Amino acid sequence: MVNNNENGSSPSQWPEAAQTLMALMHAQGEVARLSEREQLFSSLLVSVNAVLWAFDWETRQVLYVSPAYERIFGRSAGLLLADYNQWRDSIYPDDLDYAERSLADVLRKGAVEDREYRIIAADGQVRWLSDKCFINRQEEPGRPVIIVGIAEDITEKKQMETELQRLATTDALTCSSNRRHFFECAHREFEQARLQGSPLAFLLLDIDDFKLINDTYGHPEGDSVLQRIAECGRDSLRSGDLFGRIGGEEFAAVFPGCAQDFALQVAERLQREIQRLSFQHGGHAYGITVSQGLTCLTADDESLDGLFARADAAMYKAKRLGKNRIVCG
Structure with a gap:
C-alpha cells in the first residue's frame, strides 16, 4: 500500500519538524524576553x-x-x-x-x-x-x-x-557669628599668630544702658539696636577680621595681623559709626553709645583667655570712666 502525504514528508520526519518548530517558538520567546528586559532596563535608566x-x-x-x-x-x-x-x-x-x-x-x-x-x-x-x-x-x-x-x-x-552650618554658627537675631563659633575662630587666629609671631588684637564692646532701652521702648526696639550694631561691625571692620555677638548686648572682634595703633583706629571708626546711629520710637528720637575694651597679643600670652580677660577689664574700666569710650588694656 502506498501512503500519499500531501506535504511530501513521511511520518518519520514529523518529530524532526516538530522539534524545529518548537525550537523556533523557543527562540522567539527568548527574543521577546530579551526585548522585555531591554525595555525594563531602559525604563530604569530613565527613572x-x-x-x-x-x-x-x-x-x-x-x-x-x-x-x-x-x-x-x-x-x-x-x-x-x-x-x-x-x-x-x-x-x-x-x-x-x-x-x-x-x-x-x-x-x-x-x-x-x-x-x-x-x-x-x-x-x-x-x-x-x-x-x-x-x-x-x-x-x-x-x-x-x-x-x-x-x-x-x-x-x-x-x-x-550649608543652611545647617549657618544656623549652627550664626546668631539668629544679628546674623553675626554666635559665641561658640566666634571663639572657635578666635582660638585658631590666636594659635596662628603665636606660631607666626604676628600681631593680634582683641576687642570687647558693650552697649551702654541697654537695659534702659529695653525697659523704655520694649524688647523689639532693643532687638533693632542689636541688629544695627552688628551692621556697623560688618561695615567698619576689615574683611579678614572676626566679629560676633557673644552675649546679650556684648560683641567681640579679633583683628589678625593688627598692632595696637591700627586696631585702635578700627575701634574708633566703629565707635563713630555707632554714634551716628539714630532710632525713632513713638515720635521720640534717641541714639546709643558703646564702651569698648581693646588689648593685643603679648609674648606672655599662652591662651586666648588672657586677651579676653584684659579686654573685659578694659571694657568695664571704660564703663566706670563714664561710658562711650575705648580703653586699652
Whole structure:
C-alpha cells in the first residue's frame, strides 16, 4: 500500500519538524524576553536621577552616558559622546583641577568614591555632583582602560548642609557669628599668630544702658539696636577680621595681623559709626553709645583667655570712666 502525504514528508520526519518548530517558538520567546528586559532596563535608566557613564581613558571618549545627563547638565548627550570636553567645560572653574586630579587617581587606586565637585548647567545654575567611579581593568594586553561611574546630583543636600552650618554658627537675631563659633575662630587666629609671631588684637564692646532701652521702648526696639550694631561691625571692620555677638548686648572682634595703633583706629571708626546711629520710637528720637575694651597679643600670652580677660577689664574700666569710650588694656 502506498501512503500519499500531501506535504511530501513521511511520518518519520514529523518529530524532526516538530522539534524545529518548537525550537523556533523557543527562540522567539527568548527574543521577546530579551526585548522585555531591554525595555525594563531602559525604563530604569530613565527613572534613575543619576548619570551612569563610561569613559575610555586612552582615547578620552565618553562611551556611554545615561538619560539623566541631559536632565542634570541640561546639555545634549549626543554632543558629549562626540566630545568629552562637553563634560569638562561644564565643571565649575574653581573645581576643575580637583575633578581632573581625582579622576586620574582612579588609575592608581582602582576606585574613587568621594569625588564632589560643582558644575554649571546649561541654564547657568550651579549644581553639586557626587561622582563615584572605578576602573574596569582588562588583563589582556592592548585592551582599553575603561572608567565607569555614577554621578548623582547632591545640590539639595549641599544646600541643606550649608543652611545647617549657618544656623549652627550664626546668631539668629544679628546674623553675626554666635559665641561658640566666634571663639572657635578666635582660638585658631590666636594659635596662628603665636606660631607666626604676628600681631593680634582683641576687642570687647558693650552697649551702654541697654537695659534702659529695653525697659523704655520694649524688647523689639532693643532687638533693632542689636541688629544695627552688628551692621556697623560688618561695615567698619576689615574683611579678614572676626566679629560676633557673644552675649546679650556684648560683641567681640579679633583683628589678625593688627598692632595696637591700627586696631585702635578700627575701634574708633566703629565707635563713630555707632554714634551716628539714630532710632525713632513713638515720635521720640534717641541714639546709643558703646564702651569698648581693646588689648593685643603679648609674648606672655599662652591662651586666648588672657586677651579676653584684659579686654573685659578694659571694657568695664571704660564703663566706670563714664561710658562711650575705648580703653586699652
